[in-house]
Amino acid sequence: xxxxxxxxxxxxxxxxxxxxxxxxxxxxxxxxxxxxxxxxxxxxxxxxxxxxxxxxxxxxxxxxxxxxxxxxxxxxxxxxxxxxxxxxxxxxxxxxxxxxxxxxxxxxxxxxxxxxxxxxxxxxxxxxxxxxxxxxxxxxxxxxxxxxxxxxxxxxxxxxxxxxxxxxxxxxxxxxxxxxxxxxxxxxxxxxxxxxxxxxxxxxxxxxxxxxxxxxxxxxxxxxxxxxxxxxxxxxxxxxxxxxxxxxxxxxxxxxxxxxxxxxxxxxxxxxxxxxxxxxxxxxxxxxxxxxxxxxxxxxxxxxxxxxxxxxxxxxxxxxxxxxx
Numbered sequence: 001x002x003x004x005x006x007x008x009x010x011x012x013x014x015x016x017x018x019x020x021x022x023x024x025x026x027x028x029x030x031x032x033x034x035x036x037x038x039x040x041x042x043x044x045x046x047x048x049x050x051x052x053x054x055x056x057x058x059x060x061x062x063x064x065x066x067x068x069x070x071x072x073x074x075x076x077x078x079x080x081x082x083x084x085x086x087x088x089x090x091x092x093x094x095x096x097x098x099x100x101x102x103x104x105x106x107x108x109x110x111x112x113x114x115x116x117x118x119x120x121x122x123x124x125x126x127x128x129x130x131x132x133x134x135x136x137x138x139x140x141x142x143x144x145x146x147x148x149x150x151x152x153x154x155x156x157x158x159x160x161x162x163x164x165x166x167x168x169x170x171x172x173x174x175x176x177x178x179x180x181x182x183x184x185x186x187x188x189x190x191x192x193x194x195x196x197x198x199x200x201x202x203x204x205x206x207x208x209x210x211x212x213x214x215x216x217x218x219x220x221x222x223x224x225x226x227x228x229x230x231x232x233x234x235x236x237x238x239x240x241x242x243x244x245x246x247x248x249x250x251x252x253x254x255x256x257x258x259x260x261x262x263x264x265x266x267x268x269x270x271x272x273x274x275x276x277x278x279x280x281x282x283x284x285x286x287x288x289x290x291x292x293x294x295x296x297x298x299x300x301x302x303x304x305x306x307x308x309x310x311x312x313x314x315x316x317x318x319x320x321x322x323x324x325x
Contacts, residue, residue: 002180002267002285003210004231008203008241009047009135011144014155018293020146023156024059026263030142030157031063035070043141046124046134048157075125082118085111135205139179145200145246145265148297162266163251164194181247183270183286183311187304191247196301200246200265201293206235207285208324215280231324232279236317242287244268245296245311268311279321287315 011027014020034042049071055061092107137143137160145158161179163171171178178190186195213228214221221227236242248265272284288296292310299307 002207002269002283004136004138004208005202005204005244005267005285006132006136006206006208007045007143008205009045009137009143010051011155011157012051013203014144014146014153018146018153020153020155022059023154026156027063028059028066029260031066031070035066035073041140042159044157045137045141045143047130048142048144050130050134071125075122078118078121078125082115082122085114085118089115136208139176143202145202145248145263146297147198147200147248148294153293153297156263158200158248159262159264160266162194162247162249162264163262164190164249165251166193167251169253179266180269180283180285181266182283183268186247186268194247194249196299196304196307198248198250199296199299199307200248201288201297202244202246202265202267204242204244204285205239206233208233209276209279209281209283211280218278232281232321233324234276234279234319234321236287236315237320238317240315240317242285242315242317243290243293245286245288270311273316273319275321276319284319286311287317289313289315 008014011020011022015022030042030044033040034044049067052060052064052067055064088107089111092104092111095101095104096108139161140159142157142159144155146153146155148154161172161176162181163169163178175190181191181195185191209232210229211232213230214225216230216232245268246265247268248263251262251264253260253262268286269283270286272281276284288310292313295306296310
């Protein structure tokens with residue numbers, strides 16, 4: 001399972017490298033919904049927003065204005081949280097000075113942690129210099145994905161957790177792990193309506209996996225030792241941008257008009273190469289070759305063998321790993 005990845009979050013990279021065009025409506029809908037419909041829980045990496053820091057067109061300026069409105073809204077909300085937690089901390093410390101109690105000590109601990117979190121959030125909101133983590137995504141976050149529409153490569157923001165068309169929204173809770181699609185199950189009931197019909201590409205620089213420490217260290221658990229989870233960062237050698245094969249879907253809420261749809265996707269995974277398996281993980285995302293881009297984005301459902309051939313004729317760099325920071 002690719003539980004996290006460092007991606008191309010800037011749509012302009014797709015425009016420059018692949019001649020793609022921006023799905024203007026989808027970008028606008030995504031940032032507007034994030035600001036005005038918090039129940040939609042749209043989360044975007046900071047680098048996604050930063051791509052619009054210097055808008056050149058009216059459409060980009062409109063998207064930038066919505067991003068600025070969201071940022072201002074979040075700054076206000078975070079400052080209010082910071083004030084509330086500082087008040088809680090002062091009250092807890094006053095009570096502890098008068099008569100120590102378990103509740104006051106707990107309030108002190110919780111408010112201190114929340115103050116630190118709010119300060120870090122404010123710093124991130126106001127920071128202008130990008131860091132590597134600003135392009136990192138987790139399941140449930142939105143990321144630019146390249147698809148094909150009317151013979152053109154188009155980049156659209158999509159959620160990294162697929163909700164197939166026709167399925168109920170509750171599928172998100174029922175199957176939380178469908179941000180990945182197993183290659184050996186692409187013709188199963190869940191993925192069959194998508195495989196061969198809606199293919200996309202996400203561009204990744206590094207991916208992160210959860211593994212058990214004892215598996216990574218090639219040993220059995222010691223007597224009385226509890227399993228410990230660690231996160232490994234994998235990067236290809238030589239360093240390169242990885243074109244990751246994806247499946248995507250357009251899900252429209254019942255009774256809603258066009259333009260209110262959810263675009264979501266999953267990365268295809270397969271058996272891991274030897275070095276990933278040796279690090280303790282049993283799956284790996286599939287990196288396709290650049291010469292297969294158009295063939296992958298234009299699948300023929302009557303010729304799935306051609307799509308499997310693309311997945312088999314994949315790039316095979318060496319994936320070097322280290323403990324994630």
